[in-house]
Amino acid sequence: MSEKVLISTFGFESDKIITAIRELPFERLVLVMGKDALKKPGFIEVKDLCDMANTTLNKVYVDVFNFMDCFKKITSRIEKEQNNDNIVSVNASGGTKVLGDAAILGSFHCGVQAYHCEDDLVELPVFLGVRFEDRFTEDQQNLLKLLSRPRSYEEIRDSTLGIRNISKSMNELKRRGLVDEMAGPVTRYGLSREGKLVKRYI
Amino acid sequence: MRILLATLGFTPKFVIPTLTTEKGVDRLVLYYGEHKNCDAAKDEVAKVCRKMKVDLKLRKMREFDFMYIATRMKADIEKYSQKHEIICFSISGGTKLMSAAAMMVSVIEGVRAVYVHEKTFDVVPLPLLQIPYTDNLTDMQRQILRLLHENGSTMKLSEIREGIGKHKSTTTHHIKELERKGVISLSNDEHDSRVKYVTMKESAALLVRFE
Secondary structure, eight states: OOOEEEEEEOOSOSHHHHHHHHHSOOSEEEEEEOGGGGGSHHHHHHHHHHHHTTOEEEEEEOOTTOHHHHHHHHHHHHHHHHHTTOEEEEEOOSSOHHHHHHHHHHHHHHTOEEEEESSSEEEOOOOTTOOGGGGSOHHHHHHHHHTTSOEEHHHHHTSTTOOSOHHHHHHHHHHTTOEEEEOSSSOEEEEOHHHHHHHTTO | OEEEEEEESSOGGGTHHHHHHSTTOOEEEEEEOSSHHHHHHHHHHHHHHHHHTOEEEEEEOOTTOHHHHHHHHHHHHHHHHHHSEEEEEEOSSSOHHHHHHHHHHHHHHTOOEEEEOTTTOOEEEOOOOSSOGGGGSOHHHHHHHHHHHHTTTEEEHHHHHHHHTOOHHHHHHHHHHHHHTTSEEEEEOSSOTTOEEEEEOGGGGGGOOOO
């Protein structure tokens, strides 16, 4: 049976999470936080609140100053919950700036409801159910995978991935700043810095 | 002109590295808070900009109003992207709220974003697509959102149909799609159940582009 899961970033203070807990419906709370937050009074207060409300509390530990670590762990947790048919929402207002920003990006990547909660609760304009990879056609996804190392047009054409419309997909990926053209005796195509990052999430 | 956007709090080091790691910055648009320490940090960034001959545009922000900050950032991006190239948004300075707004606007507008690491001050690129998030909408869905935005965010379904000049079933199809995506909600008139109201989520105003 599906559960309503609230994934919330958390620092040392309980104020923001308590506002979110009050405003957002959930059956299970997942706190994304640094390990050192465990000993803080704020965490103990939230834990006590969950115990009293008979609500399960899960924890995901991250390096709160490392954006990519936060982002990867948040997106994989969201995906895990989605794969179990749970209804996920994200509160991105607790913890460090890095952690909060990673949670916002993770929500847009996975297409789940997201909130920012300072004094007021603001619902962010995420398209529900629209995932990051949905923004690429199958050909574009294959091309991104293939260009892990730079290749010529002929190499792409002869690959076993069977990319149907190479030029169209290539132009679109170039327009998005994901593929660079490398001049030389034979023109090669490779992933840009952003392209390499994007490929990791497809 | 190549433009760099950046948020700034008390620490100029969250902005200054991006002036050198990003090639050929002609103008820096700096979003900073009202606190006096932000002014001091802004002066330091200004000094570096003068030395590097980078034009500086200052945007003093009410630091704790998320929608206000996001709306102003989005307006700047729309304005600048018409004539200039926006290189990237450096989002690590300023309050958490300011940084979060910059993150969200970068996703929505398809602007490349970078992060300056809090301890090492290394510039970290973020996995964002350089295409507007509204590419996920059809032209008709974008038109409906614009119409709702121009009319105070709530309209009767019949008014939207008239506004876009489409058949009832076509309008309903697009409205249902927007509802499925979570950017609008539908409700019935409490006195007449045949009358339906469409309300746009407050933050969905950030998805409306003004061509």
